[in-house]
Amino acid sequence: MSLVLILPIVIPMLSGVSILLAFRSRVAQRFLSLAGTAALTLAAVLLLAEVSQTGIRVDRIGDWPAPYGITLVADLFSALMIVLTAVIGLAVAFYSLVSIDQRRETFGYHALYQFLLMGVCGAFLTGDLFNLYVWFEVMLMASFVLMALGAERRQMEGAIKYVTLNLLSSALFLAALGLLYGAAGTLNMADLARKFASLTDAPSQGLVTTLAMLFLVAFGIKAGLFPMFFWLPASYHTPPAAVTAIFSGLLTKVGVYALIRVFTLIFVHHTELMRTVFLTLAALTMVVGVLGAVAQYDFRRLLAFHIISQIGYALMGLGLGSALALSGAVYFIFHVAIAKTALFLVSGLARQLHGTYDLKQLGGLYRSQPWLALLFLVPAFSLAGLPPLSGFFAKLSLVRAGLEAGEYVSVVVALAVSLLTLFSMIKIWVEAFWKPLPAGSAPASSAVKGWLAPIAALALVTVAIGLGAGPAFGLAARAGAQLLDPTTYIATVLAEAP
Amino acid sequence: MNSLILQTTTRYLLPLLLLFSIFLFGRGHNEPGGGFVAGLVAAAPFALYSIAFGAREARRVLRIDPRWFIGFGLLVALTAGLLGVLLGRPFFSGVWTYLVVPGLGPIDLGTPMLFDLGVYVGVFGVTLTIIFAMEEAD
Amino acid sequence: MEIVLAFVIGGLYAAAVYMLLRRSLVKMLIGLALLSHAANLLIFAVARLTRGRPPIISLGAEDLASPYADPLPQALILTSIVISFGVMAFALALAYRTYRTTGTDDLDAMRGSDR
Amino acid sequence: MLLAAIGSGFVMALLAPGLTRRLGRAAGWVFAILPVTLTLLFAGAWSAAADGAPITTTLAWVPELGLSLSFRADGLSLLFALLITGIGALVVLYGGSYLHGDRDLGRFYSWLFVFMAAMLGVALADNLLLLFVFWELTSLSSYMLIGFGHDRAPARQAALQALLITGGGGLALLAGLVLLGVGAGTFEISALLGQGAAARIDPLYVPAVGLILVGAFTKSAQFPFHFWLPNAMEAPTPISAYLHSATMVKAGVYLLLRLSPALGGTELWTLVVGGVGATTMVLGAVLALAQTDLKRLLAYSTVSALGLLTLLIGIGTPRALEAAVVFLLAHALYKGALFLVAGILDHETGTRDITRLGGLWRGLPITAAAAGGAALSMAGLPPLFGFISKELAYEAALAGPGGPALIAVVVIAGIGFVVVAAQVGLAPFWGRRPTDEGVAHAHEPGVSLWLGPMILSLASLGAGVFAGAVGGWVGPAVASATGTPVTVRLALWHGLNPALWLSLLTLAVGGLLFAARRPIRNGLSRLNPVLGADLGFQAGLGGLNAVAQAQTRFFQNGYLRFYLLMVVATTILLVGGTLVSQIGVGWPLDVLDVQAHEVVFGGLILVAALVAITSRSRLSAIAALGAAGFGVSLIYLWYGAPDLAMTQFLIESLTVILFVLVFYHLPHFTRLSSPGARARDIVIALLAGGLMTALVLTVLAVPLFPSISGYYGAVSAAEAHGRNVVNVILVDFRGLDTLGEITVLGIAATGVYALLKLHPRNPAVGPVYDSARSEDGS
Known part of the structure; x- marks a missing residue:
């Protein structure tokens, strides 16, 4: 016990x-x-x-x-x-x-x-x-x-x-x-x-x-x-x-x-059938999700659609099913949860400042909130898979696993979707941070120091599992190996000799 | 619903149903019954009371905010699970003792029964919280 | 008997799905209620039925006398009934508040969060 | 040491904003210390590289992915590193004055140092994936720097375009590098080079090389991706000089040089790399003629120069690679200088329009001298270094595999350089002085501005004069590109060979075209938009947005019943499809076993359900629902589940009460769906019901394993002290389930309470919402 x-x-x-x-x-x-x-x-x-x-x-x-x-x-x-x-x-x-x-x-x-x-x-x-x-x-x-x-x-x-x-x-x-x-x-x-x-x-x-x-x-x-x-x-x-x-x-x-x-x-059982089903669903999920995000002009809704496309990546890892792919999926889930949460917290703070999630009405945050800008960039670029942030290693492992398995369609979709992810993250960046605050939008309100701390903590984790991808991915790789060969799991649970 | 018959019946049913619920609870480990059903039965008279006299009146008769029973019930149930842990055994391990009741012989008492009591209290609180709130809906 | 039950279960699922697909919020709730009946009955049926032998050990006996109804699915269904009850109560309250807030029970009119 | 050199840039990036504020005017001078130090450091590493024992560093990073922190400073790497830090030092110094007083100067330095470090990483990395890491960082910092003036929409758009193009290419590159590494069995570049990777990864060679080339071409602005580079001139001029002419855009070229011993020499390589390079080169040369903006003019000629480099790499002979390396150096020196000069002109006169500039030598004599030197080098006149590089390029073309066509295109590029050099480096300073107020009164800038171009121009001169020494010096770099040791001999005088005649021709034609520049410009400017792939890019973006909007409107249409329909249909397809294709539906059971009252119970439930769904009245629907529930509890009772029956009965009663309580507040049933929708829903519902029936029958027909329940019967009384096995399972064997279950109940009750009591318009509970914090968007 x-x-x-x-x-x-x-x-x-x-x-x-x-x-x-x-x-x-x-x-x-x-x-x-x-x-x-x-x-x-x-x-x-x-x-x-x-x-x-x-x-x-x-x-x-x-x-x-x-x-x-x-x-x-x-x-x-x-x-x-x-x-x-x-x-x-x-x-x-x-x-x-x-x-x-x-x-x-x-x-x-x-x-x-x-x-x-x-x-x-x-x-x-x-x-x-x-x-x-x-x-x-x-x-x-x-x-x-x-x-x-x-x-x-x-x-x-x-x-x-x-x-x-x-x-x-x-x-x-x-x-x-x-x-x-x-x-x-x-x-x-x-x-x-x-x-x-x-x-x-x-x-x-x-x-x-x-x-x-x-x-x-x-x-x-x-x-x-x-x-x-x-x-x-x-x-x-x-x-x-x-x-x-x-x-x-x-x-x-x-x-x-x-x-x-x-x-x-x-x-x-039926690994081939399940592989086809998973990879098909994964590709569709990625594409439909990311296109949904591309269509949005609302900070939070854009992020919400991205949740979907990212689930597609995790499923792709499961569908590929190799040790590297499963490790990648584990690492990916961990990375994306942290980065995504941080981004939603940023969106909440942007709204607290200007009273809206509408990207068209937001603006000027790069000037007015430099720390917030940095705390947005880290998880956003991580999500888009830019090195050396965590998302890159997640993407790399899935791409490598996909190429090793010869699943070229999945890899192409994954890469294209990652470009569109970058595109939509940049959209937020341009609209909310770079663009000057449009005339008629509410000027920034009260001090928000306390709001930044949790975002900063999550951003730090993203950076840590990125720069420290050696141990972090090593852990995910061991987790992936356990998933790939469940005999120890079964034996341990049922208290048998493996 | 201002029915005199309902109001009168409710007054008499209250103690009867409460007793019945305790009976159901007590036999639950060996015969059909148990904490969940007993909790529902215990809540029934108060529910009827609120239908007959209104939620405000029922709250007055109950005296304690039913939400409190929820937390208490959950706490009891969790504690029952943790008692085994205190003795160095896994979560939810049954810890048993017995009580000699004159005339009835020894009765087994154990943490699963304490757990069932938590269920009983919790279900009682849940049912009444829901019924009262719905009664009070504007 | 399982054959009869299989069709009853299918009928309940069909009824539930049909109600879920209505535009009316109230009808959808009825669909949800039917859905939980169907699921519970399904667990009961596929665990194979035994007529009239509850899984209660007779006083003084050490063991259940065979044949007896499988106790495990019963416990599962009990858990599921209780959870469904909680969910149903919440769904009702949600429907009430939704109707009060939006002023309609036409689900087609509740598209604001998707625009 | 290499790791520290790169790391220092990143550290500096972190410190830059704070330091900038403290240092004020001196910032540029102080910041330049780092790149100068690094330059000296790399220069010191030269001899090791020349001896064939380059400095290396290796640290593990993510071994599972093939990614390691390995660096290697061989000749080619060091040549690049020196360009990066050397020109970097001048740009850092220049930028401090150029952007003096700008509130974002600190950020400028931050991203500049990020770029510098990343670019060093690209040059020094000895691991394919590590190289990619830095590669992407250069795209990212370039994005931030192009968008430096982010208050203006064109800057934001240009930055986005550059990022999407280079980022997209980066993704292709990633796939290509992974294919290469996986196929070759190693991601270490030095291990890869010696082993003839091209043959080893045979079936994957074409896709791997194709993808890598896409990456290199986007970065180095090759056709058809060339258009982002002129648009990137939105960046502050020091950035254009540094990133978009001297260093970053050469990363693609660097990659080609780096991998050419492993991947080059094939027909595909020659054809594609050479062809794309030639096309880009001619296109850039022609489009440059249409420009009037100093920076865009330079940008197009940079495109042309990058095309020439690519072409030379495509030709791939040792002679051509030597020409490429030498031209790379020459171009970095003169183009960097010219960009900085353009910045000075912009800074001092307020315009970059060449038609408005002239006669500026009086006001800016030092700048004019620096510009003149650089322009002469660009035009390929002796004794400047540009002359030597051009001669080499011509010689390579003459000896190359392309015949007269190849020679012709290279000469066209050379002519283009002459025209651009004259327009940028000479015309603004000589001739008639315009009446324009700003131009007329322009005067020499401070030393930190003119120092950069002056040093670069002198370097062009020095390298030309001491060509022999330089030749020995670039030898190791060329050796890295050819893969075999070579000796490079450079000299101003090659004798009266064909290349010299071509040079003379180039100058002559260039001079003529310069004289006729106005009519040519007018003619070409009409052509420009047609050639601009820019339009295609914009159309692509528009199309993407349109597709995204359309598909999202279709799927996320707001109709709950559509969502439910999709889920049910998916279930039917996936589960039903598998059932039918894998086993077929079982029908094993003994129909005769059915007892009459069982049919009655079942019938009762079905009739009740039917009433519940067809009833027009809410109350009878609820009553029917209750009846169905009671029917279910009868079945439980009949089949030995008294606990279930009792619970179901009580719960059903309670549920009916709750339904009544709530429905009291809700509206009556109305018929909302159309008959067609109803018919469709009936079909779907029947399919779903049929599927569940089939599943039940199949599971009953194909029993796999007996239940584990015997255990509970055996130990319930003895070990768990209870005879009601169901109850013992609930509170003991599976007590954790029950704990979760009552938690669900508790949450539900909390939720019901909150939903009924807490709403925005209930004044009874606490203060009314602060409207700014309301989530309703109001």
């Missing part, structure tokens, strides 16, 4: 519950939120250190043996995702303190935020598919409320779409789980992997692949794949910037995580 495995779930839950109980004191809530995320960060780093040193760790909840009880599993991929959650969680928690209005706080913002983190961490750690569903629901429910909290018109219009499509996804997930249990009689992922690996006849493999498709759709909706992403651009730009930022950093990533997890562990 390993205590560090439950901390990422217990800490946010404890913080969330305490905040709920302290619903009368805003000050206590704010303190608890910050303390909770700080503790979570600490726990996450401990977890990563332990997993990195001693290999895959499991914790059998309730002391029941796998596959009968629920098992928490932390391999490097999980541990990295937990660290990611904690880092983003801490930065956005801080940003929330300065940017979220009092009324949202009074109505449980901070508690919901903690529960969101709890759900995300649970999803990253669980080794049980139904338990994954539960964590998905925790995360979703919290995100539903955060999305709708404040009840402004745009928000409600967005929330309706967000909620409905995600509920459809949950229903599909649930159906897929039921069918899977009916077929395999177990829910433990390692157990499923072991059992499915022993199937050799065509009808059985066909059934497994059919179920795999159902999971692909269910997770694909959450991940924001084409043509199931519509909820995202419809809603992500409606709640306050802090909410958009945490959503963009974590939620779709949970979907991608789930895809990578089940398709490297459980559903490994």
Whole structure:
């Protein structure tokens, strides 16, 4: 047993519950939120250190043996995702303190935020598919409320779409789980992997692949794949910037995580078919997403469309399926979550300064906010894949993996999309930073020092995993190797000799 | 809904349903029942009360803000999970003892039952928070 | 029996999907409710049915007497029912607030966030 | 040492804004210390390179990707490094005066130093990917520098264009380099060069080289990507001199020289590199004649010069490569000087229009001298270095594989240089002085402005006079490009050979064209837009935007039912398609097993569902929904799930109550969809339902593994102290699920509470929103 495995779930839950109980004191809530995320960060780093040193760790909840009880599993991929959650969680928690209005706080913002983190961490750690569903629901429910909290018109219009499509996804997930249990009689992922690996006849493999498709759709909706992403651009730009930022950093990533997890562990039949499906979906997702971004003139909506195109890259890594590709996907997810969150925080600050997200009405920020300009450039150029920032290494690894695999179409699409990404980042830069503030726009308002700190922290992480890509990518490479060969995972969970 | 019959019935149902809920809770580990169902049953009379007399009146009878039960229930449930950890065992490990009740013999008591109690309290709070809020919707 | 249930499940899914595709917010909610019934019943059905043998160990016995209904899917469905309830309650509140805020229940009129 | 040399530039970039503010006027002089030091350092490394044992540094960076921090200072690298730091020092000094008083001077220096460091990285990198890292950084810093005057829209547009072209080319380059590295098995350039990479990566040679060439051509402004360079003249003049003539645009040329031992010598290489170079060269020469703006004139002639360099590399003989290296040096010296002179003229007279300039030698004698020297070198007159380089180029063309056509195009370029040199370096200073106020009263600038062009001009002269020494000096650089040791002998006098005759012809024709420059200009300016690929670029951008808008309007159209439809359709296609193609639908079950009341339960649910979806009344729809739920709970009860039945029953009742409470506030049902839409939805719904039925039947027909549930029955009573196995699973075996479940409930309740109580128009809860912070966009 390993205590560090439950901390990422217990800490946010404890913080969330305490905040709920302290619903009368805003000050206590704010303190608890910050303390909770700080503790979570600490726990996450401990977890990563332990997993990195001693290999895959499991914790059998309730002391029941796998596959009968629920098992928490932390391999490097999980541990990295937990660290990611904690880092983003801490930065956005801080940003929330300065940017979220009092009324949202009074109505449980901070508690919901903690529960969101709890759900995300649970999803990253669980080794049980139904338990994954539960964590998905925790995360979703919290995100539903955060999305709708404040009840402004745009928000409600967005929330309706967000909620409905995600509920459809949950229903599909649930159906897929039921069918899977009916077929395999177990829910433990390692157990499923072991059992499915022993199937050799065509009808059985066909059934497994059919179920795999159902999971692909269910997770694909959450991940924001084409043509199931519509909820995202419809809603992500409606709640306050802090909410958009945490959503963009974590939620779709949970979907991608789930895809990578089940398709490297459980559903490994029909690799050729799945490869074709994944690479096709990845290419379409990239292209449609980035063109959506190109069409936007709203700071946040532009960024929201980019989330989609970037999910395409992660899926491309999964589709290519080699060690390098999976490492690239892991590194990519980590990089993009950090950079994207930072950019959303920048957009929120731009809006705080000039009262709008409309790029046509923004301007002059290079002169008026030099630090903000720098803090925009780092994640923006990183996202566009410019070296030596983190996005470059992500792009390079996927391009190299694609060329090695001979998947030239995917590589061409990935590169073209990266150019369009640069194009749209530059659009923001030109409109909001370089262009003089248009006549008639609101002049910059109040001081915003506190808003910059969390952005700076995330930008630093981007720079650190870029310049320090040696160790950072090395970690991702080890995670990728674990994903590629799940025998250790299965053996560790089921407590067998490998 | 200002029905005299409903109002009268509600007054009498309140203690009865609360007792029934405790019964359901108690047998849940061995027979159909359990914390969730019991919590719903316990909430039912207050829900009826709010329909009969209005949410304001129901809140007065309950005295405590139902939102508080949510947090408390969750906390109890989490604590039940953590007790095993304090004894050096995994999260949610069952810790059992027994209580000798005169006439009934030994009764097993364990953290899973404490956990179920958390569920009971939480569900009670959740149901009433929702019902009251919807009752009060303008 | 599973055959009958398979068609009931299909019928529920069809009804749910049809309602989800309506323009009316209220109808969509009914679609969501039907969807959770369908999913729960599906879990129940594919885990194979056993008539009238609840998974409760008789007093004094150590083990479940075979045949008995599979307890695990039951537990899963219970969890799912409860979660669906929470989700449904929230969706109802959301619909209420949406209607109050936008003044319509026509989903086609709620395109502002996509423009 | 190499790492420190490059790193120092980046450090300087960080310090520059603060230092600029402190140093004031002295900034340029102080900042120049770094590049001067580096110049001396690189000069010191020369002998090692000449001895064939160049300085190298290697550090691991990202071994998984083939990326290492390896640097190597051989002859070619050092030649470039010296140009970068040497001209860099002059530009740093010049920039301080040129932009004195500009509030963005600190940023100017920052990006300038980023560029300088990055460019050194390109020149010194010994790893393909590392080279690419610095390559992209030069594009980025170039973007920032072109857009220095970002208050003006043309500067922003020119910067964007340059970035997109070079950035796009960069991506091609990346793919090409990765192909090359993967194919050759190494990303280390020095390891690659010796081993005949062209043959080793055989099937991938064409795509790899093609992609690398695209990268090099975009960077070095080769046709059809040439147009960004003249537009980049939006940059401050010191930047144009440094990036867009002396150094950055030569990065593509450098790459070609660098890789030519490994990749050159093939037919493809000669044809493509030579052909593109020739086209660019002629195009640049012709378009230059149409310009009146000093800087654009110089820019087009730079395009032409880059074309000549590319052509020479394409020819690829040792003689041609030698000519390329020598011309590269000559061009950097005179073109840098001329750009700086153009900047002085702009600075002192306020105009860059050559038709308005003349007779300035009286006011600016020193500048006139510097300009004259550079112009004569550019025109290829002895004893300046330009003469030697031109002779070499002609000789290479004469001995090259292209015959008279090749000779002709090279001569055309030479003629173009003569005309441009005369227009930029001579015409503004001599002849009639215009009445223009600013021009008439122009006077000599401060030393920090004229020092740069003067030094460069003197260098052109010195290199010509001491050609022998210079020849020994560029030998190692040429050796790097040919891949074999060579001895370079340079001299002013080559005898009365064909090249000299061609030179004389060039001068004569050039002089004639200069005399006829006005009519030629008028004629050509009508042609200019037609040739401008610029228009194509703009049209491309417009098309991209149009496509993006159209597809986004189509997909993200705001209709929830469309979104749902897409998801359902995807499910049907992906899952249904796999089901049908992989297994087919199973039908294994014993129909006779069905009992009558089971059919009744099922029927009840279906009828209830049907009523719920067809009812015109909200209340009966809710009632029917409830009935369906109760039907489901009956099934649970019948099949041994009393806990489920009880819970479902209670929850269903509660849900019905909630529905009633909410629907009370909501409007009545209305028919909104058209009959056609309804018919389509019915089909989709039936397909979806059919799919789920098929899935259920298939899973029942193809059982794979038995359930693990036996375990729970066996240990529930003994170890978990409970006889109701379902309840024990909920609170013990899978307690974590239940913990999550009640958390969901708690969140939902919080959400319901918040949604019902918190809204922008509820005055009862706290202060009303500050409208500036409202997210509604209002």
